[in-house]
Amino acid sequence: QKEVEQDPGPLSVPEGAIVSLNCTYSNSAFQYFMWYRQYSRKGPELLMYTYSSGNKEDGRFTAQVDKSSKYISLFIRDSQPSDSATYLCAMSALENNDMRFGAGTRLTVKP
């Protein structure tokens, strides 16, 4: 079993749709959870950063962490073509900065 599982997609949605991106993980020591957005030919850009369980909202983006289920989600409301990118989940344990990444989900938002 991989330490972090993420559906690679591709995922294609119409403009304005609500997008749900998810990752599951196996290591219960993970405490910090991140979502990165990576545009084509660019490096990953930090989008959301959360600690432990709960929700965090930033504009059209909401990150959810359910540690009991070892499941994290990123929701994008009112999706835009500019949201078309690959989304990477990442997580790390409390004691070190050794981050584990998902393989990324490629999202296309069609006008």
Add this chain to the structure above:
Amino acid sequence: ETGVTQTPRHLVMGMTNKKSLKCEQHLGHNAMYWYKQSAKKPLELMFVYSLEERVENNSVPSRFSPECPNSSHLFLHLHTLQPEDSALYLCASSQDLTTSQPQHFGDGTRLSIL
């Protein structure tokens, strides 16, 4: 200039060549990282430096040799690479090695081995 800058953006080299990748961060961070990103695979951590000292080497072949002359610069020296080493090489930095600080990435060097 701000953020994390990587040069060159693209590199094509033969298996017998020697080349170096460069990373520079303008964020005042103390920790720097090299990652390998291959298609449809998770990022693979290669090396970690904190205050110019290497703190992690994830079983990376010796044909990859990192160098960190100061907290703002990181190099990856390449020698006798294999075709399977073709990938996007990403540099990242963070304030330090504690988990409360997220990592910030450069745009990578796309490496192709002929």
